[in-house]
Structure formats: structure tokens, C-alpha cells
Amino acid sequence: xxxxxxxxxxxxxxxxxxxxxxxxxxxxxxxxxxxxxxxLLPVARASNNRPDAPAESxxxxxxxYWRYCxxxxxxxxxxxxxxxxxxxxxxxxxxxxxxxxxxxVDGKDYIISYNDCCGKSSCGRCLCNRNEGDxxxxxxxxxxxxxxxxxxxxxxxxxxxxxxxxxxxxxES
Amino acid sequence: MLRxxxxxxxxxxxxxxxxxxxxxxxxxxxxxxxxxxxxxxVWVNDIVFHHMVDGKAYLVDGDSGRFLGMLSTxxxxxxxxxxxxxxQIYSPETYFSRGTRGKxxxxxxxxxxxxxxxxxxVVIPPKRFAAMPTNNYSVLTDDDRFLIIxxxxxxxxxxxxxxxxxxxxxxxxxxxxxxxxPSGERxxxxxxxxxxxxxxxxxDKGEVTDKQRIKPFFDPQNDPVTEKAVRWGNTWIFVSFxxxxxxxxxxxxxxxxxxxxxxxxxxxxxxxxxxxGIQHLAVHESSNSLYALVHQGGKDTHKDxxxxxxxxxxxxxxxxxxIKLDKLSTSIQISKDDAPLMFSIFIGNPTLDIYDAxxxxxxxxxxxxxxxxxxxQTP
Numbered sequence: 254x255x256x257x258x259x260x261x262x263x264x265x266x267x268x269x270x271x272x273x274x275x276x277x278x279x280x281x282x283x284x285x286x287x288x289x290x291x292x293l294l295p296v297a298r299a300s301n302n303r304p305d306a307p308a309e310s311x312x313x314x315x316x317x318y319w320r321y322c323x324x325x326x327x328x329x330x331x332x333x334x335x336x337x338x339x340x341x342x343x344x345x346x347x348x349x350x351x352x353x354x355x356x357x358v359d360g361k362d363y364i365i366s367y368n369d370c371c372g373k374s375s376c377g378r379c380l381c382n383r384n385e386g387d388x389x390x391x392x393x394x395x396x397x398x399x400x401x402x403x404x405x406x407x408x409x410x411x412x413x414x415x416x417x418x419x420x421x422x423x424x425e426s
Numbered sequence: 427m428l429r430x431x432x433x434x435x436x437x438x439x440x441x442x443x444x445x446x447x448x449x450x451x452x453x454x455x456x457x458x459x460x461x462x463x464x465x466x467x468v469w470v471n472d473i474v475f476h477h478m479v480d481g482k483a484y485l486v487d488g489d490s491g492r493f494l495g496m497l498s499t500x501x502x503x504x505x506x507x508x509x510x511x512x513x514q515i516y517s518p519e520t521y522f523s524r525g526t527r528g529k530x531x532x533x534x535x536x537x538x539x540x541x542x543x544x545x546x547x548v549v550i551p552p553k554r555f556a557a558m559p560t561n562n563y564s565v566l567t568d569d570d571r572f573l574i575i576x577x578x579x580x581x582x583x584x585x586x587x588x589x590x591x592x593x594x595x596x597x598x599x600x601x602x603x604x605x606x607x608p609s610g611e612r613x614x615x616x617x618x619x620x621x622x623x624x625x626x627x628x629x630d631k632g633e634v635t636d637k638q639r640i641k642p643f644f645d646p647q648n649d650p651v652t653e654k655a656v657r658w659g660n661t662w663i664f665v666s667f668x669x670x671x672x673x674x675x676x677x678x679x680x681x682x683x684x685x686x687x688x689x690x691x692x693x694x695x696x697x698x699x700x701x702x703g704i705q706h707l708a709v710h711e712s713s714n715s716l717y718a719l720v721h722q723g724g725k726d727t728h729k730d731x732x733x734x735x736x737x738x739x740x741x742x743x744x745x746x747x748x749i750k751l752d753k754l755s756t757s758i759q760i761s762k763d764d765a766p767l768m769f770s771i772f773i774g775n776p777t778l779d780i781y782d783a784x785x786x787x788x789x790x791x792x793x794x795x796x797x798x799x800x801x802x803q804t805p
Contacts, residue, residue, distance in 0.1 A: 325558075348580060372526070372527065373526055374477060374478065374479055374526050375475060375476050375477065375478055377476045380475075382729070384726045384727070384728065384729055385726050386726065387726060387728075387729070388646070388650055389617075389650055389651070389652055389653045390555075390557055390558075390560075390604055390605070390653050391603070391604035391605060391617045391618065391619055391646075391653060392619050392646060392650070393578070393580060393604070393619075396557075398557050398558035398729075399555075399556070399557045399558075399578070400502060400556035400557055402556070403555075403556050403578060403579055403580065404579070404580050407527070408522070408530050408552075409501065409502050409520065409530075409556045410478070410479070410501070410522070410526040410527070411478065411502075
């Protein structure tokens with residue numbers, strides 16, 4: 254069924270991109286990927302081409318921290334990782350859902366990718382659920398109700414969630 | 427030393443002394459549940475979010491508040507699937523060979539509803555959707571013959587199982603569409619990212635014979651319907667974040683979206699009333715009643731708990747009464763009989779509250795019902 258997976262994965266992502274209110278975010282995400290080998294994921298991380306880190310304020314172990322505006326899960330910063338890295342022994346899920354959060358320092362909106370860390374049981378610390386811009390599960394790239402570890406190499410065991418800046422959420426012209 | 431020996435002899439004699447006065451009981455027998463379920467029973471499903479490898483489902487008698495038994499249902503548990511005759515209980519489950527590692531196996535486990543023992547299983551593709559539970563991820567066709575399981579890897583597909591022959595039939599891809607909503611004896615619908623539907627038709631062997639896409643019937647960007655739709659006869663009731671009802675008639679085979687109506691008056695909407703929760707809707711079929719869990723809140727509060735249940739006459743499309751809950755709630759369910767109970771539970775405080783669904787009176791509370799209870803079902 255691998256061929257089926259690849260086919261429907263591609264189609265699903267295409268539909269998701271086209272049907273999203275924040276389709277522009279998906280398109281930005283695709284552009285950021287640039288020369289990546291598999292430029293299919295609307296919310297894939299852009300590891301080599303990210304803009305400079307945004308100015309920071311707030312406590313990344315608090316649910317109020319600005320990047321967590323659409324997070325749902327245990328904060329990796331409380332679990333041995335940080336707000337943008339996974340705890341030891343876990344594996345990051347490369348695909349995930351995204352949100353758009355306002356940074357209180359510069360007032361700008363940033364695209365945040367909430368990559369799950371996977372392969373161990375739930376961390377159980379700093380549970381945080383905020384739903385700014387969250388959509389139902391039939392719009393997967395915008396839904397924080399989905400266990401995104403399903404897309405990781407170690408499958409669904411979910412440990413915690415990170416909040417990675419993908420870039421500025423520039424308005425559609 | 428002598429004192430120790432005297433003490434030891436007393437200890438050894440104690441059981442004999444007891445035997446002389448009380449007949450010892452036999453090894454405890456295991457309770458067997460009645461063949462006919464009480465319509466006031468409720469199954470409470472628990473994803474056990476802090477220990478997701480250990481999903482559970484609890485059976486509670488709403489009349490007595492008694493905890494009747496439970497099932498152990500594996501990793502990332504969503505919920506049971508109950509056929510209308512309650513002759514078996516079906517449970518879509520996921521297991522890893524080393525607990526949280528190793529080879530993943532997904533199964534439909536069949537449980538005997540009297541003994542709560544497994545009576546068989548069907549292995550399905552290891553792709554079952556892992557997400558915050560709703561009742562619309564695994565469903566039976568209207569004649570209870572085929573079980574449809576929504577998959578997400580993130581490739582989207584469904585698996586089809588013949589529960590009568592206990593056999594996996596096939597997997598079919600459903601690009602862009604999610605959930606599973608039965609629409610007839612040989613058909614089901616899926617909700618698509620563009621606000622439309624996909625209908626899938628089966629033959630008598632459970633094989634897919636047709637797929638049709640239905641054009642969008644709501645605005646998925648500005649006011650999406652929740653995934654938590656409920657069935658009223660041959661009509662599916664979808665409710666949007668802002669509290670608009672989108673009925674979809676499935677009596678004719680293909681779904682026909684009906685005219686939108688509102689749960690709220692304009693003044694109620696201005697006051698911030700919104701639907702919200704995990705299982706925020708329930709239908710009582712014989713009285714044509716819709717129960718909606720509501721709260722006052724701003725944008726993006728579609729998953730917030732509520733402490734109010736507003737009841738609607740689905741035929742008149744009008745609110746008929748309001749029930750004030752004793753506690754915050756994320757899930758409500760109604761029993762199917764003519765003297766219905768309403769069950770209410772909050773994922774953050776696992777106490778099951780049981781109400782008279784007509785009068786709205788709190789009858790009893792049952793505490794310690796799991797850890798993070800999600801959705802409920804009544805037989």
C-alpha cells in the first residue's frame with residue numbers, strides 16, 4: 254500500500270493547501286522549503302533557511318508564552334527539551350500543524366510549527382491547550398487535535414510538543 | 427526464645443480457630459452482566475492522556491451510579507462502537523510490541539457484552555486515526571454489518587471490516603476527506619477540507635463501488651462545522667463554531683444539505699454564546715430533541731467547557747428549555763429510552779454527573795471515573 258500512501262498523502266496536502274484560510278501560510282511554507290528535496294509538506298520545517306530568531310520575552314514553561322497560541326499538549330520545555338527542541342531519546346515528527354502567533358516584543362505575527370516529539374509515553378508535565386486559529390480535524394494542517402506523531406518514524410507514542418518559528422506571517426497582497 | 431515459640435504457636439493456631447466458627451467463602455466468582463443492557467447504562471471512554479498506552483472504557487449504571495465494569499483498550503484509545511442489538515462490543519485498538527516501541531498492530535477487538543472478555547479480533551492496517559476522540563472516527567453502516575475506520579498517516583483512507591464474518595475487507599483512499607458518517611446500509615460520508623462531502627458506496631461484500639464528491643455546504647474558513655456531528659433519523663446535524671446548524675439529509679442515498687438555522691438568537695450571539703466541548707451535541711430520537719453544550723466566550727473557544735445545556739426541538743428548530751449544569755462539562759450524552767437520562771463529564775475532573783434529561787435535575791454523581799474521559803455512548 255506504499256504507493257497508495259504516497260498518492261493520497263500528496264493529494265491530501267494539496268487539498269489542505271488549497272482549502273485553508275491560511276493557504277498563504279502553506280504557500281509561504283512551501284516557498285521557504287526552497288530547494289528541499291521533497292517540497293510537499295505545507296508545514297514542514299525549513300531547517301536551513303529560517304530568518305533570524307525573533308526577539309523573545311516570556312517564560313517558555315508557561316502556557317501563556319507567545320509561541321504557544323495554538324498548542325495542545327505537554328510543553329517540551331518542561332520535559333527535558335526546550336520550546337524548540339525535543340527531549341533526549343525522543344524523535345521529532347517532521348510534519349505537524351501550524352499556528353500564527355503575535356510576538357509581544359515586536360508586535361509581528363509569526364508562523365509557528367508545533368512539531369511533536371515522539372517515541373516515549375506522555376511527558377505529563379505542563380499541559381497546555383490554546384486554540385487560536387485551530388480548525389477541525391478535517392483541515393489537518395490547522396488542527397491541534399491530531400496526534401502528529403503519526404507522521405514520525407517512531408509512530409504515535411506522543412511525548413510533548415515544541416513551538417518552532419518558521420517565519421513571518423506576511424499578509425497576502 | 428520460649429516467648430517467641432509461644433507467640434508462633436498462637437499465630438499458627440489462629441486460622442484453625444477461625445475455621446471452627448466461620449465457613450470460608452469459595453474463591454470469588456467473576457460477575458457476569460445481564461444479557462439485556464439497561465438503557466440507562468453509559469460507556470465512558472478514556473484516552474488516559476497522561477498514560478496513553480493504557481486506554482480504558484468504563485461501564486456505569488445511570489440508575490444506581492454503580493460502576494459495572496471496564497475494558498482495557500490499548501494505545502491512543504478513541505472509543506467503543508456499539509451495534510444497535512448490543513450483541514457484541516467493537517473496539518478499534520492499537521498496540522506496540524514493546525509497549526511504546528516496536529511493531530504496531532491495529533485490531534478491531536470484539537468483546538462479549540456480558541463477560542467483557544475478548545471474543546475475537548480482526549487485524550486492520552496500522553493506520554487508525556490518532557486524535558482527540560469523537561464518535562465519528564469509527565462507525566457501523568446502518569445495518570451494523572460493516573465497520574468503517576478512518577485512517578490518517580497523514581495519508582487519508584478508510585479501512586472496511588465485515589463484523590459478521592469478522593474479516594478485513596479493504597482499504598480505500600479518501601484524499602482530502604476525513605471522519606466517517608454512516609448514510610445508509612451500504613454507504614457512508616466523509617467531511618472534506620473544502621467544506622464538502624465525499625460519499626462512499628459499498629456492495630454486499632463491503633467492497634467500494636462508488637465515490638462521489640458533494641460540493642461545499644458551509645464555509646470551512648470563516649465558520650467551520652465541528653467534527654462532532656450527531657445523527658437524527660436520516661439527518662446529520664452539523665453545528666458550526668458560531669452556532670449555526672447545517673442539517674444534511676441522507677434518506678435518499680446521496681446527502682442533501684438543508685437550510686441552515688441558528689442555535690442562538692442575535693442577542694444571544696452578541697452576548698457571546700457558543701457551542702463548545704469534546705462531545706458537545708446529543709440527540710434524543712423519540713422526542714426529536716437536540717441537546718447542545720454551550721458557553722459564553724470569544725473567538726477560538728470551540729473546545730471550551732460549558733455549564734449550560736440548551737435543548738432544541740429539531741422539527742420546530744427552536745429552543746425549548748435550558749439546563750444549568752452542576753459542574754463544567756466537555757461531554758454530554760442522552761440515553762435512548764422514553765425517560766431519558768443525561769450524562770455529563772469534564773475531561774479535567776472525571777466525575778460523571780447524571781441528570782433527568784427532561785427536568786434537568788441532577789440525580790446523582792459518580793466520582794473517580796477514569797482520568798481524562800472523552801466521549802460517551804449509551805446502548
